[in-house]
Structures are given as C-alpha cells and as structure tokens.
Amino acid sequence: MAMFSDDLTALATATLNALRSQGRRCATAESCTGGLIAALLTSIPGSSDVVERGFVTYSNEAKTELLGVPADVIARHGAVSAACAEAMALGALAHSRADVAVSVTGIAGPGGGSAEKPVGLVYLGVATQAGAAVAELRLGPQSRDAIRELSLRKALEMMTAA
Numbered sequence: 001m002a003m004f005s006d007d008l009t010a011l012a013t014a015t016l017n018a019l020r021s022q023g024r025r026c027a028t029a030e031s032c033t034g035g036l037i038a039a040l041l042t043s044i045p046g047s048s049d050v051v052e053r054g055f056v057t058y059s060n061e062a063k064t065e066l067l068g069v070p071a072d073v074i075a076r077h078g079a080v081s082a083a084c085a086e087a088m089a090l091g092a093l094a095h096s097r098a099d100v101a102v103s104v105t106g107i108a109g110p111g112g113g114s115a116e117k118p119v120g121l122v123y124l125g126v127a128t129q130a131g132a133a134v135a136e137l138r139l140g141p142q143s144r145d146a147i148r149e150l151s152l153r154k155a156l157e158m159m160t161a162a
Helices: 006-021 036-042 060-067 071-077 082-094 144-161
Strands: 026-030 051-056 100-106 121-128 131-138
Touching (some): 026 036, 051 060, 060 071, 060 082, 082 100, 100 144, 121 144, 131 144
Parallel strands (some): 026 051
Antiparallel strands (some): 100 121, 121 131
16 A cells, blocks of 8 residues: 555656756755655655655754754744745755755644634745745645645645746
8 A cells, every 4th residue: 555645656756857857856844744745755766866865843943953943033933934934945955965955834733723824824945056935825724634735745846846
C-alpha cells in the first residue's frame, strides 16, 4: 500500500525531475506538515540526488535554533505568518547546500484557529539565491489531512516554479 496517492507521487516526481534537469538540489522547512514534503519527495527512488535535507521545525524554538528565524519575527508576526514563512525558507537555504528551499507554516486544525488566523490559514515560502517569495493559502475549515495535503501540493508547485 502506497503512503501517498498516485497523483501526489506523480507531482513529486515531476518536481524532482524539473529540479534534476536544472542541476538543483532542494531543502524543506516544515511546521504544520511535519515532514510530509520531505517524506513525499524521498518516497521516490533516486530522490537523493535532488533532496539535500529537511527540517521539521514545529516549535518556535526550533524555527529559531535550526533555521535562524529571528525571535522578534515570531514575536511580532506569529509563527503562522508570511514573515515567518519567508524567514524559514531563507533559513533552510542558508543552513543547507540546497539551491531552492521551501517552507510551510500554518494552522491545520481542527483547533488552534482564531478570527484573525483561522484553521486552514497556511503560508508557504520558497527561497533561492535570487530571493524569496511567499504564498498565503486560506483553505477554510477542512480536515487536518486535507489542509496538509493541499499544502504539500502548493509547496511542490512553488519549488518547481522557483
């Protein structure tokens, strides 16, 4: 039984092939997805020539200690913010030998949301030596699994386009 659906595996394979054809390696920095992006990519045989490393930084302290996310960014904007996603992606790039890094931070639910930051709010970042970009997803009150899967898909799309 496959861990990931065929269409997710196909998307990850396409991402790996795109990066491979450009001679690029990737790193991941994950919070609400808990390592699923790295797990999906490394479920594909031969991925070791593209996947450089992955960081699971679920706590604020891990974001600061492992990725160098400034504590004041988290204090001012929160861990679920565009600023944090950007800092996570840039930190993963700086703390790896990758050419492209993707980050994800959000509220997968079912609890933990607020009026300002509801369940389904996810920020993804992608960083290269040329700079960083952030995407905001407002996925609504879906299941935790659905929010995490949609985040995986967007992260792969962003890495491929970077």
